[in-house]
Amino acid sequence: MRLSTRGYYGLKAMFDLAQNYGSHPITLKSVAERQRISESYLEQLMAMLRKTGLVKSFRGAQGGYILAREPARITAGDVVRALEGPIAPVYCVNEEEPRECDEVDYCITRTVWLRVRDGITGILDSINLADLCLEAEKVRQTGRGEHIKLNKY
Amino acid sequence: MRLSTRGYYGLKAMFDLAQNYGSHPITLKSVAERQRISESYLEQLMAMLRKTGLVKSFRGAQGGYILAREPARITAGDVVRALEGPIAPVYCVNEEEPRECDEVDYCITRTVWLRVRDGITGILDSINLADLCLEAEKVRQTGRGEHIKLNKY
């Protein structure tokens, strides 16, 4: 029940861009450094994010990446779907092309995965990048107190 | 964001045992047939379920498996954890041994995964095998109407 590092790194990168939203393009290199992601790996992720229209890129010197729209209009769900494909704990409840077992009689368990999927998507779709920036701002002001508390896990 | 087939098959198998709860031990072979799981693969899964104390086994002729306790006291979360390990969409929010990134400053994204994890565990822990049996019973009585509706996905 694990996300790959694509979603993990990807959300970090998008959050980084969100925090720099409104200024000049941000270079992949600087994102990679701040977020401690391999530069060449992040290249691939950014390519996916660009292809799905979540970021815009500018080539050449002074180039870089910016969010394709306001942080408030990009959700964590958008990012995860761009990098990991449709959300589905198991094949038969895939968001896009669900496949069914042969024997419907024995598919009661499917309702479990359906509920799990809807739980996940509900949460991911309810969080946008502006929320995260706001939270970061709060953490910065309270001297990270709040964040430390979260780290009890 | 996908479960492996272990959790998928495992829940099916446990549901099968739950439906036969109270009678004689059920052979692995018959579970495998009904649920269309490879017999030798299911062997491994049952071994894991036995080691975590969710099922009891009886060897020899007329042997088989039974649930180790009432269906109402076994949750989907128990089954998934037994087969896939602690639930964690990303490493740093692992239920058991969370690892943190080096830079707490950039860990706002962690709160997302934390919420996702709690969403998943909340759902999985709230569903027990007796619930599923009840649902199956309902489906059987209403001629599967309800189940078909769910399959719109």
Next chain:
DNA sequence: TTTTATCTTGAGTAAAATACTCGGTTTTAA
């Protein structure tokens, strides 16, 4: 115009995880 910073593309790959299979051993009810 040349240089340099940057994105872009495609190919390649090592390691891990997945989803199994198989053959043999042990146990136990009939």
Next chain:
DNA sequence: TTAAAACCGAGTATTTTACTCAAGATAAAA
């Protein structure tokens, strides 16, 4: 005694993950 089961350990093909690398395209700046 026999046959039906669980048990065990090893092996393996395939897929996925998590990268790396090198060459090319583009555009701003010198």
